[in-house]
Amino acid sequence: MWSETGPVFRALWIGVLASNIGTWMQTVGAQWLVVGEPDAATWVSLVQTATTLPVLLFALPAGAVADAVDRRRLLLGVQSILFLIAAALAALTALSDVGPALLLIFTFLLGCGQALTLPSWQAVIPEVVPRDALPSASALGAVNTNLARSAGPALAGLLVAQFGSALVFALNAVSFAVFAVVLLRWRRPPDPPTARPEHLASALRAGGRFVRWSPVIRRILGRVLLFVLPGSVVWGLLPLVARQELGMGASGYGILLAALGVGAIAGALLMPRARRLLRTDQMIVATGAVHGAALLVVALVPNRYAVTAALVAAGLAWMMLVSRMNTAMQLNLPNWVRARALAIYQLVFAGGQALGALAWGQSAEAFGLRHTFALAAGLMLAGTLTVRRWSVHTHEDEDRTPAVFWPEPHLMLQPHPADGPILVSATYRVTGADPAAFVAAMRELRGSRQRTGATQWGLFRDGADPARFVEVYLVATWEEHLRQHRGRLTEADEQIEERAIALADGPPEVRHLLPAEHSD
Known part of the structure; x- marks a missing residue:
């Protein structure tokens, strides 16, 4: 040792x-x-x-x-x-x-x-x-x-x-x-340059x-x-x-x-x-x-x-x-x-x-x-005696290495880092897979979103177009969402997201909805 x-x-x-x-x-x-x-x-x-x-x-x-x-x-x-x-x-x-x-x-x-x-x-x-x-x-x-x-x-x-x-x-x-x-x-060794330090709260x-x-x-x-x-x-x-x-x-x-x-x-x-x-x-x-x-x-x-x-x-x-x-x-x-x-x-x-x-x-x-x-x-x-009911299943083989796999958001409006909350929507089409399997994969993805910054999360299905699923989640500030893009996600998070995308017809269409009062 x-x-x-x-x-x-x-x-x-x-x-x-x-x-x-x-x-x-x-x-x-x-x-x-x-x-x-x-x-x-x-x-x-x-x-x-x-x-x-x-x-x-x-x-x-x-x-x-x-x-x-x-x-x-x-x-x-x-x-x-x-x-x-x-x-x-x-x-x-x-x-x-x-x-x-x-x-x-x-x-x-x-x-x-x-x-x-x-x-x-x-x-x-x-x-x-x-x-x-x-x-x-x-x-x-x-x-x-x-x-x-x-x-x-x-x-x-x-x-x-x-x-x-x-x-x-x-x-x-x-x-x-x-x-x-x-x-x-x-x-x-000095830390690599990153975004400004997080506020304590x-x-x-x-x-x-x-x-x-x-x-x-x-x-x-x-x-x-x-x-x-x-x-x-x-x-x-x-x-x-x-x-x-x-x-x-x-x-x-x-x-x-x-x-x-x-x-x-x-x-x-x-x-x-x-x-x-x-x-x-x-x-x-x-x-x-x-x-x-x-x-x-x-x-x-x-x-x-x-x-x-x-x-x-x-x-x-x-x-x-x-x-x-x-x-x-x-x-x-x-x-x-x-x-x-x-x-x-x-x-x-x-x-x-x-x-x-x-x-x-x-x-x-x-x-x-x-x-x-x-x-x-x-x-x-x-x-x-509680072990059978409350067991501990570890996931030590999962890769926690940082992974930057989300593309940088390209916006016409440039929010201030403190602006928020930010509503992120991701629209998927699911035609060739079992919708129940896709929903199960998205439920696992929910944990990744909320571990890394989302305060609320939801998955919805279009009543007029059943193949269309919309994921939405709320992040407290724009800076918090950028931290998701630039270092909070890991290789394990990427694998979770890939499993969900594999059941859809391709990567989702992502939109960032900003607070109306701070958008001009």
Whole structure:
């Protein structure tokens, strides 16, 4: 896997590894600072929530920005700011001037930086590795995350026990500096000249519209949510399991997190074989069953060795499911909307973790740790039973390369880019094919139109001339329609359109209807 990805990816991977290790050390240090507070279950879960909640608030704008600007410069700026925040937290902690509330504020600010980093980093990966290496790059990304999850908490547990949380926070600041240095050394080719950047609001609408009209993306997001919500009980409450159920200290907590990381690394190594042996739905069932069983062990067997072994299995299942879904996302996204769609993916993933951690914290306060883990196990296992009804059929073989195959519109009137809405009509004649087959092909084409810019779509048949079909769709602005012409369509979209045209008597007659008040 490593040799397939190229030197640029490998250098960035190392920089991200340093940052991820620092982030996990930060989480351990923060959670251990509040584990002795009154209402510890609530405070510990709030640390996890403060880490991931920013994704709910800022992932979508961050994705829109990452699709519009130089992603290297964006990442570099964010890492510089994160270095300053982490350094300030380390200094205040060393002076014993950080209470739980202030700690949550700093944790939230660091989470904001991560929310800005994730979409850009994920969108950069296809820039630096070939398409056929994306599964390997995705698996290596999972190895990265879980090496950090293994090494970071174990190292943090030892350092917190010996030196306190301030040193851990300082090392987190250093980790951001390391990633920034790697980014400085990467010479990213400049983006080709394009139309002016999209406005934030229209870019957000375009990203949401793409996901809404992409069935495979919606199902991937649904499966991730069904897995992450119950699975987040581990990340939210494991410090309390270590302290209250197993009688372990900070180093013991690090060992438990390391067990999750070891399992995840093993899962990454098994992924190539698992991809060959298991279809996507089969992997969903297998990983859900393994993770659910691990949660039951935590709930029913309060033995540190049994729990450690169960966490290895949970880490393996977590990594295999997340890596499979992440790869499917990468392979099904065109570049123009990649960061925005990945931001929505991160929104679902981290939002499920944040809301789940908060809910499980309240459950633990009300019903106890064992009952809470048993409930989470039941929900995880129940989620696997929905696979038959809500299966995930990926289309990774479809070509998402940009395709400019629409001719440039030739108009007597020249609209302003902001003029709209624009009504586009395409008239087809269907005499030699089954009209029902043509209508079915056009229904598939509808998704392409609405993924790339259409806000409304319709297909009509002429009552006086049954062989005449008229497709109409509405686009918000002329600029939005030009983006369809000049980069939003892909080879897969072209194939969908060709299948519809093959059932007609030839290419359609296309007209562009402009708003009357702006047409002279």
